[in-house]
Amino acid sequence: MTTVRPLTIDAVRRDHAMGKLVLAVGMLLVPSLSLLAQSPPTHRPGAGAIPPGAIGAQRLMRGGPLLGYTQPVELRAPEGIILSAVSGAGYSTAHDQRMLVGMAVGCVYGFKAVGVPSYPEIELYPSVELVDRLYPPPGKALRFPVPIELTADDLRIAAQGGLVTRVIYVEDPRTALPVVELNGQQWFEARTGDDPLALADAMGRPIAILRIGSRLASPGGSAFAEPMMLAKESTDDPRVLPATASLP
Structure with missing residues (x-):
């Protein structure tokens, strides 16, 4: 299962985020993919199969505002799902449904998700690769984290042995529909053989890649970077924090 998700925020705060993150309804966008694909992609960071x-390493070669920046990311899961992050010592403190962390572009971060309905004994190990960042107003980074949703369908498919790949992107405000998103992030499924990263790039700017499918733990000594644990009530601007930090 390969899907693409637009990255959106609520209407009240939408105009404050640089780039104006807006909603597009996936089913309305699908018929126009062939037209969008005729124009050269603007932000193409690479192919989703590498x-x-x-991909993030390629982006870092450009330097500039990507280097040393800690991007707030919020993982969201259905009720009953417990999330924790991979660390050098094992796993971070468990969080119920939501988890706010800081990530650096070019790194891959590992997580553990347990409590999947109908699969209580199965542990899943999603990974998130950050390939770009947002540009919020100074001091407002924690108000605009990148939302990454692990839906019940995502987790069920992974628990049954499938691989889920999602690309989260910032939509092009010239083509997106300026309506409020009420029932979670909208998404559409890429056709067999389509590159989800290329599709997302044709419609906006890819920010992160979520992969769910691993059912084998690999904490400590793995290739995963350690995310920085964040709290929304914090007044710190993550831009001044180091890109990675030890978990508590």
Whole structure:
């Protein structure tokens, strides 16, 4: 299962985020993919099939505002799902449904998700690769984290042995529909053989890649970077924090 998700925020705060993150309804966008694909992509960072971490590494070669920046990311899961992050010592403190962390472009971060309905004994190990960042107003980074949703369908498919790949992107405000998103992030499924990263790039700017499918733990000594644990009530601007930090 390969899907593409637009990255959106609520209407009240939408105009404050640089780039104006807006909603597009996936089913309305699908018929126009062939037209969008005729124009050369603007932000193409690479192909979705290359190894995790390679796309972000390519982006870092450009330097500039990507280097040393800690991007707030919020993982969201259905009720009953417990999330924790891979660390050098094992796993971070468990979080119920939501988890706010800081990530650096070019790194791949590992997580553990347990409590999948109908699969209580199965542990899943999603990974998130950050390939770009947002540009919020100074001091407002924690108000605009990148939302990454692990839906019940995502987790069920992975628990049954499938691989889920999602690309989260910032939509092009010239083509997106300026309506409020009420029932979670909208998404559409890429056709067999389509590159989800290329599709997302044709419609906006890819920010992150979520992969769910691993059912084998690999904490400590793995290739995963350690995310920085964040809290929304914090007044710190993540831009002044180091890109990685030890988990508590």
